Amino acid sequence: MTAAQHGDLPVITDVAREAGVSYQTVSRVINASGPVRASTRARVLAAIEVLGWSPNEAAQSLSRRRTVPETPGAETPGAENPGAVRPVLVSAAPGPTPASLDGTADVDETTPAGAGDDASAGGTRPSSLVLVTGGSGKLGRATVDHLLAEGHRVVVVDLVAPHRPDVPWTRADLTDPGQALEVLSGIDDRWERPDAVVHLAAIPAPGLLPDATLFATNITTTYNVFAAARRVGITEVVWASSETVLGLPLDVPPPSFPLDEETGPTPTTSYSLSKTLEEEMARQFARWCPEMKLVGLRLSNVMAVEDYAAFPSFDADAALRRWNGWSYIDARDAARAISAGLRHPDRGADVFVIANGDTVMSRPTAELAALEFPGVPVHCELGQHTALMSTEKARRVLGWVPAHTWRDHVPGR
Numbered sequence: 001m002t003a004a005q006h007g008d009l010p011v012i013t014d015v016a017r018e019a020g021v022s023y024q025t026v027s028r029v030i031n032a033s034g035p036v037r038a039s040t041r042a043r044v045l046a047a048i049e050v051l052g053w054s055p056n057e058a059a060q061s062l063s064r065r066r067t068v069p070e071t072p073g074a075e076t077p078g079a080e081n082p083g084a085v086r087p088v089l090v091s092a093a094p095g096p097t098p099a100s101l102d103g104t105a106d107v108d109e110t111t112p113a114g115a116g117d118d119a120s121a122g123g124t125r126p127s128s129l130v131l132v133t134g135g136s137g138k139l140g141r142a143t144v145d146h147l148l149a150e151g152h153r154v155v156v157v158d159l160v161a162p163h164r165p166d167v168p169w170t171r172a173d174l175t176d177p178g179q180a181l182e183v184l185s186g187i188d189d190r191w192e193r194p195d196a197v198v199h200l201a202a203i204p205a206p207g208l209l210p211d212a213t214l215f216a217t218n219i220t221t222t223y224n225v226f227a228a229a230r231r232v233g234i235t236e237v238v239w240a241s242s243e244t245v246l247g248l249p250l251d252v253p254p255p256s257f258p259l260d261e262e263t264g265p266t267p268t269t270s271y272s273l274s275k276t277l278e279e280e281m282a283r284q285f286a287r288w289c290p291e292m293k294l295v296g297l298r299l300s301n302v303m304a305v306e307d308y309a310a311f312p313s314f315d316a317d318a319a320l321r322r323w324n325g326w327s328y329i330d331a332r333d334a335a336r337a338i339s340a341g342l343r344h345p346d347r348g349a350d351v352f353v354i355a356n357g358d359t360v361m362s363r364p365t366a367e368l369a370a371l372e373f374p375g376v377p378v379h380c381e382l383g384q385h386t387a388l389m390s391t392e393k394a395r396r397v398l399g400w401v402p403a404h405t406w407r408d409h410v411p412g413r
Helices: 012-019 023-031 038-051 057-067 138-149 177-185 211-232 270-288 305-316 318-324 331-343 365-372 392-398
Strands: 129-133 153-158 169-171 196-199 236-240 293-299 348-354
Touching: 012 023, 012 038, 023 038, 129 138, 138 153, 138 331, 177 211, 196 211, 196 331, 211 236, 211 270, 236 270, 236 331, 270 293, 270 348, 293 331, 305 318, 318 365, 331 348, 331 392, 348 392
Parallel strands: 129 153, 129 196, 153 169, 196 236, 236 293, 293 348
Antiparallel strands: none
8 A cells, every 4th residue: 555545645665665675775866875776766766756755855864864874972882891701603502593674785786686686575675785793603604605695795793704705704802892883884995884784693502601701791792783783873683592582491391382482581591591681682772773673583403414414313312302392493594584584674673483394303293292291282283393493473474484404414314
């Protein structure tokens, strides 16, 4: 329904919707404030004509203020650097670990025609320059590869170099608010201010550092990234939350299966507490800055293809992988979920469970649940290997479904 159809005067978001771009792209066209592909400019101008929209000077001034990064000032995060402790990469440790209204794929004149058109329902094209923190870890590598394949430009912030030489990177300690602000503002000889941030850098599991140190590192790193994004005007943020907020490890049986976004949060460790509070922090940042989108992915245990050879050995002891209900997520599917989060058009903060559709086991799921979780009701139909984590919300809202399974990589499975 257009603005004319519902009787209201058209606004910039109506133009963006009609043209299939973001309001930022409309702003760039009317303000001549940045490069926009000729085909995109034509769509925006056609939408303006169809809707009869007349941008006034006040609206243009507001748009200009939103597209110019603020000068860092008193609100710059001021937490002290913990010192020797530095964030490490998100990886497939035994704990945790979707184009967007930004529309800036249309800005880069060098973007190949059709790149990034893999939009979810209701979405638009993804951003053209994406900064990935923790981009050298297991999930980071898969994410960098996937975003590049979609036509993005990708840059990495990490403590070690990326796995491919064609990706610019800068080493930074994101527990330092100044360094976080700098890398999101732009780095000389590396990149300009990014259009979007994928935040994966963290201590990836309980026990890798003392509890208080792990908590302080994760919560400070994520705060610094969120605050820097808000400060410099980056409104597209996808970040790694964790399945652990659902009550993992499942030493205390859950009230029911499947586990989904309505389960918990029930943190049981300093790690899962940090992720639980990061989710609340995202909601508050979205309240402070309504134009921001912060998509949190409650990622299951991230696995790469080379990890699958060990899966058949899990069958010998059902209790070995009981801690997360025998769930996992293929790193390639997790990267696809990140891309779907970038394309997701809604503003605000939201979280999604991201897990594969099957378990890590060869044994039937019903048998496993009866053995390890007797008396826990199962409110879904169980096939032979149905996962006990539900990704229905991600399917419905982000248009994401897992495409890979370990069984395709292990003979006879």
